[in-house]
Amino acid sequence: MEMLGAMLGRPATSYFDLEARTCSVTVYSERKPAAGLRKTVTAGLVEIETCGLNAGPRKLTIAKVRREDWAESWKRHFKPIEIGSALLIKPSWSKLKPRRNQAVVVLDPGLSFGTGQHPTTAFCLSELVRSAGGPPADLSPNSRAGRPRSAFLDIGTGSGILAIAAAKLGYQPVQALDFDAKAVKIARVNARMNGVERRIGLWCGDAAKLPLRPIQKFDLVCANLISNLLIAERRRIAAQLRPAGTLVLAGILKQEFREVQTAFEKLGLKLMHNRADREWKSGAFRRC
Secondary structure, three states: OHHHHHHHOOOOEEEEEOOOOEEEEEOOOOOOOOOOHHHHHHHHHHHHHHOOOOOOOOOOOOOOOOOOOHHHHHHHHOOOEEEOOOEEEEOOOOOOOOOOOOEEEEOOOOOOOOOOOOHHHHHHHHHHHHHHOOOOOOOOOOOOOOOOOOOEEEEOOOOOHHHHHHHHHOOOOEEEEEOOHHHHHHHHHHHHHOOOHHHEEEEEOOHHHOOOOOOOOEEEEEEEOOHHHHHHOHHHHHHOEEEEEEEEEEEEEHHHHHHHHHHHHOOOEEEEEEEEEOOEEEEEEEEO
């Protein structure tokens, strides 16, 4: 980032997508870039690697963009998402009204990933709706609880989107954790904005420290984590599940899914259904 900013004489910004595992560095300039910029940047990256740092695979794009209101234009990328007729995920600026008895989660893009746009998050949301079996009797934001439903645990909550959706759909109780304290803070803000902060138990926690013999077990557990962590902590993750419960595993690259599937099948779990979307694959498991 510093290298690119110095070359163009303009401040550079970076964005790290935790879900896609990519980092984008961008510089906007009102002047036409100097000839040979592409070669200069490539040479700079090579020099960085000679210092022992891995720059990884990269793509350099130089494009002319038209003038516009950037403060508003980026919002076009974040559109409302409907998960069947039971759930609507939308940003705060959307004027889309929910259908009758449709639960609504209002969530803006932020530092913590999870807006429902990513395939892995979308799969988890669809499993939430599938397991809920329909809208709760009371969807008003100030109500304490809707019709009692299954217990839900969200491991790696990020923005809190799954926990918030679960509370809106009437799951009870709803528990969520994340290793990142900042993510937990953001999730609490989002839960408060959606009027469900009293229905969700949110805490900063590590999947590696989940109890092997928990007092509380759950009917539905979502673990949207990287494959290595899922495999390493498979016993702790599976231990949170009730005998007839469903375990949703996401955040898995296609080529890594078979290894994850095998690891959990050895614990007595059976893959019920799965979904592949772009480079990602997610699955829902139950005990045999």
